Amino acid sequence: MTRTALPGRKKKHSKKRDEILDLIRSTSSHPSARWVYEQLKPLFPRLSLGTVYRNIRTFREDGDLISVGVVQGEERFDGRVQPHPHFICSRCGKIVDIEGSMDKTQGMSEGFIPPDLYVDHRKTVFYGLCGDCREADEKGTTTV
Ligand SMILES: [Zn+2]
Ligand SMILES: [Zn+2]
Numbered sequence: 001m002t003r004t005a006l007p008g009r010k011k012k013h014s015k016k017r018d019e020i021l022d023l024i025r026s027t028s029s030h031p032s033a034r035w036v037y038e039q040l041k042p043l044f045p046r047l048s049l050g051t052v053y054r055n056i057r058t059f060r061e062d063g064d065l066i067s068v069g070v071v072q073g074e075e076r077f078d079g080r081v082q083p084h085p086h087f088i089c090s091r092c093g094k095i096v097d098i099e100g101s102m103d104k105t106q107g108m109s110e111g112f113i114p115p116d117l118y119v120d121h122r123k124t125v126f127y128g129l130c131g132d133c134r135e136a137d138e139k140g141t142t143t144v
Helices: 015-026 033-040 049-061 131-138
Strands: 066-071 074-078 086-089 095-097 125-128
Touching (some): 015 049, 033 074
Parallel strands (some): 086 125
16 A cells, blocks of 8 residues: 655645745734734735634634734734743733743732642733833823
C-alpha cells in the first residue's frame, strides 16, 4: 500500500493571513480586530472585518496570539503569548505590558484558592490612568 506522501501538514497559507498575524505581533499596542482591519484595508482592498475576526479566532485556537479581554467594548489581542501582566488605562483604553513575573498565586492570601483546585495560570490586570491621561489631568483641562 502506497500512501501519497505527506510532506508536512499543508496549511492553507494566504498572504493576508500572514499579514494579520505579523501586524499583531509587530505592535505592543494590543490592537483590536477593527484596528487590524483599518491598517490592512489599504493593502487588501477586498478585506472584510469578518475575515479579520475569523483569522484572529483561528490564531487564538492555534495559540499564536492571546486575548487580553474586552476594553471599552472591543476585544484586544496580544501577539506576545507568554503570560504577562497588563496595565489598562480606564480612561483611554491603552494597554501596557508590565515586565517582571509573578508566580501563579502571588498576592493571594493563603487559603484563598480551595485546595482541590489546581491553578495553571492566572491573568493579572492592573487598572488606572496612563501617563498621558494623568498629565491631561494635571494640566487641569478637566473641571469637576
Ligand atoms: Zn490613558
Ligand atoms: Zn501584552
